[in-house]
Structure formats: structure tokens, C-alpha cells
Amino acid sequence: MGVSNPHFLFYHIFIIMNHKIITRQIIKEIIDENRTPVMKYYAFDWDDNLMFMPTKIYLKDDKGKSVGMSTEDFAEYRTEIGEKDFNYEGHTIVGFDEDPFRDFRVTGDKKFLSDSKSAKIGPAWPDFVEAINNGSIFSIITARGHTPSIIKKAVYDLIKKNAHGIDSNKLAKNLLKYRQLADEDKLTKDQLIKTYLDMCRFYPVSFGEGSATNPEQGKIDAMEEFIRYVKLISHNLQKKAFMKNKISNYFTPFVGFSDDDVRNVEKMKSHFEKKDDNILQTYLTSGGEKKLYEDIY
Ligand SMILES: [Mg+2]
Numbered sequence: 001m002g003v004s005n006p007h008f009l010f011y012h013i014f015i016i017m018n019h020k021i022i023t024r025q026i027i028k029e030i031i032d033e034n035r036t037p038v039m040k041y042y043a044f045d046w047d048d049n050l051m052f053m054p055t056k057i058y059l060k061d062d063k064g065k066s067v068g069m070s071t072e073d074f075a076e077y078r079t080e081i082g083e084k085d086f087n088y089e090g091h092t093i094v095g096f097d098e099d100p101f102r103d104f105r106v107t108g109d110k111k112f113l114s115d116s117k118s119a120k121i122g123p124a125w126p127d128f129v130e131a132i133n134n135g136s137i138f139s140i141i142t143a144r145g146h147t148p149s150i151i152k153k154a155v156y157d158l159i160k161k162n163a164h165g166i167d168s169n170k171l172a173k174n175l176l177k178y179r180q181l182a183d184e185d186k187l188t189k190d191q192l193i194k195t196y197l198d199m200c201r202f203y204p205v206s207f208g209e210g211s212a213t214n215p216e217q218g219k220i221d222a223m224e225e226f227i228r229y230v231k232l233i234s235h236n237l238q239k240k241a242f243m244k245n246k247i248s249n250y251f252t253p254f255v256g257f258s259d260d261d262v263r264n265v266e267k268m269k270s271h272f273e274k275k276d277d278n279i280l281q282t283y284l285t286s287g288g289e290k291k292l293y294e295d296i297y
Contacts, residue, residue, distance in 0.1 A: 039252075041230045042131040042138040043223060045259035046151070047071040049285050050128055050140075051119040055104060055111065058097035059088070066097045075261040075286070101206070105145040112146050116154040121164050123285040124258040129165040135174035137233065138200050139226045141257070143215035145206035152202050159193055168193065199233075201226055216267040223257065223268060227279065230255055258283040258290060265293050 044050050048071055056068030059081060069077065069088065080086055082095040103111055131138045140151055159168050172189045175196055187195065203226070205218030234253035257280060259265050265284045272280040282293040 039234065040136055041253055041255045042127060042136060043141050043226055043255055043257040044124055044128060044138060046140055046142040046144065048260040049122050049124045049258055051116060051122050053115045053119045055108065055115060058100045059093050060095050060097045061091035062094050067091045067093065106147055109146050109150045112150055113154055117157065123288045123290050125164060127258065132159060133167050133170045135171055135178055135196060139203060141203045141205065141219050141222045143206055144204045146204045148202040148204055148207060151204060152197050156193065156197055201229060216264055219264055220268060220271050227255060252279060254279040254281060256281045256283060258285050260285045262286055269293055
């Protein structure tokens with residue numbers, strides 16, 4: 001029997017290990033060299049990942065006063081709020097203020113638009129620039145509850161302004177090259193950008209019913225939807241390319257997700273890594289630095 005032969009066994013272990021190494025190598029090359037923008041997809045948390053916005057969450061101190069907390073500090077303190085009293089910037093915080101997320105909802109839509117024009121960029125910004133300049137499909141998955149089209153409008157404005165390294169000419173060129181939008185109609189550069197943003201996805205997960213205090217599940221649901229969408233468009237692009245005889249072998253798409261909140265990244269990773277057909281890679285950007293989450297834990 002072949003199986004009892006140690007050479008046979010070692011040979012097969014070698015094949016399996018080798019296959020894993022090769023698969024990992026291919027994914028690494030796609031990540032590193034960014035050669036195939038139509039197979040690489042991105043998902044970004046907004047606050048403290050793409051941008052450091054000045055928006056505050058409102059808490060209450062022991063004297064009944066309203067105290068604003070930055071989103072960066074909120075990622076650190078949020079499980080303690082209302083659970084136990086703690087000191088924050090000279091106040092004893094006892095819980096949330098009335099409507100603590102008032103600036104993160106539809107009522108804060110205008111503020112989001114203006115803040116995004118002046119906010120400092122965050123650790124995942126270079127990836128955002130890479131995604132846009134290559135014409136890659138991305139999604140914004142944020143705990144905020146703004147009107148989805150407001151976030152799209154903010155990104156449109158950033159593209160039109162060529163903000164912080166975005167190159168709208170490069171984007172237009174790559175859209176024509178990779179997405180063959182040119183076949184469909186003669187589009188102006190502005191129409192190209194708008195069509196591109198219509199293909200991207202914007203998930204403010206506490207819009208409507210969601211909860212901003214526990215955004216993890218909302219973010220997982222949004223990612224489930226985005227991955228289904230990515231698989232569908234990637235399959236369609238593959239079919240189109242196959243018909244035109246451009247690509248003969250099938251490449252699996254993958255999605256890179258970055259968030260600065262370790263609880264979001266942990267929940268997201270452990271939810272998706274259980275799946276056989278997982279295509280998600282998670283990155284943690286806390287402390288202003290991007291790390292592949294697997295590498296540190
Ligand atoms: Mg964040």
C-alpha cells in the first residue's frame with residue numbers, strides 16, 4: 001500500500017505544503033505589486049483609519065455636564081462607558097449624554113462633508129489613494145449613520161480636488177483600461193468618476209436601525225454584502241475577459257479591510273476566517289500604523 005510507504009507520505013505532505021506556500025505567494029504578489037486591480041478590492045473604516053475627523057461623541061460627567069470625546073479615544077474607552085465611572089480630561093464620566101452620536105447621523109451630514117475637506121489623513125490613506133488611482137472597487141464600512149450618498153459625495157469631492165495624492169487623471173485612465181467603460185459609451189472624465197463611485201459601496205452601518213455603540217455586527221453584515229458583490233462583479237469581469245480571450249486562468253479576488261479598532265478587526269477576522277472560501281485579509285491601523293492582523297496576534 002502506498003500510504004504506508006513513508007516516501008509516499010512525505011511526498012504528499014510536501015505537495016500540500018508547497019501548494020499552501022504557492023497560494024500564499026500569489027496573494028502576496030498581488031498585494032505587493034498591485035498588478036491586477038480588477039482582482040484586488042478594498043474596504044475601509046473611515047474614522048482614524050482614512051481620516052482623523054474632529055467629530056465628537058457626547059458623554060455625561062458626574063455633574064451632569066456634556067463632555068465631547070474624540071473617536072480615537074472612544075475606540076479605547078467605549079466598553080467602559082456606563083459600565084464604570086472613569087476619568088477623562090478632568091471629568092468623571094458616568095455614562096452617555098442624550099443622543100451621544102448626534103453628529104454621526106443624518107443630522108451631522110453637512111458637518112461630515114465640510115470636515116472631510118479639512119481633516120488630517122489617517123494610516124490607511126495611502127491604500128485609499130492606491131485603490132482610487134488604480135480604479136479598484138472599494139467600500140467604506142463605518143459605524144457612522146450618515147446618509148450613504150453623503151459619504152459618496154465626500155469621496156467625489158476629494159477626488160475632484162486631487163486631495164492628498166489622489167490623481168483623478170490616473171483614475172480616469174485606469175478606468176478606461178481595466179473596466180472597459182469605453183465600450184459602453186463615450187463618457188467624460190466627470191461621468192467616468194461618477195460611474196466608478198456608483199460601483200463602489202458605502203455602508204454607514206448605524207444609518208436607520210443600526211447601533212453605533214456596538215458596530216461590530218453591523219460591519220460584519222456590511223462586509224458579507226460587499227464580498228457577495230465583489231464575487232459577482234469579479235465573476236462577470238472574468239467571463240468578459242474569457243470571451244475576449246484576454247485571461248485564460250481564473251484568479252480569485254480578495255478583499256483587504258482596515259480598521260483602527262481592534263475589536264472590529266478581531267470580530268471581522270474570526271467571523272470570516274472560519275469560511276472555506278474566505279477572501280478577506282484584515283489590517284489593524286491603531287496607533288497610526290498599518291499591520292496585517294495575523295502578524296501581530
Ligand atoms: Mg475607526
